[in-house]
Amino acid sequence: MIPVSTGISTNLPIDKLVHIVINAALIFLWLAYFFKKGLLTEQKAIITLLFLSIAYGIIIELCQEYFTTSRSADVFDVVANIVGCLTGLFIFKYLKFKFSS
Secondary structure, three states: OOOOOOOOOOOOOHHHHHHHHHHHHHHHHHHHHHHHOOOOOOHHHHHHHHHHHHHHHHHHHHHHHHHOOOOOOOHHHHHHHHHHHHHHHHHHHHHHHHHHO
16 A cells, blocks of 8 residues: 555556556466365355455555555556456466366
8 A cells, every 4th residue: 555656657557557467366366276275166156256356456445545645546446456356367267277187
């Protein structure tokens, strides 16, 4: 929740890309762990992990809004978090066979 400034001015939405990558990694690693432990056998478990990851991103945004003076919540950050979670889920589903061996 600390503001990050690189000092580089660009028109690219690097912040949103970072949100997508971090959330994709979060859900991918979480799914891979539960799959490897044999705890990810039902679709319900995948939906639960996806929901928890999205809720985590929303909670972080709310904490930035209400508990810091230098940050604020951004709806587009929440959207980027959701896109990242879905991206991580799709990558996991695509590579899941690698974890089977």
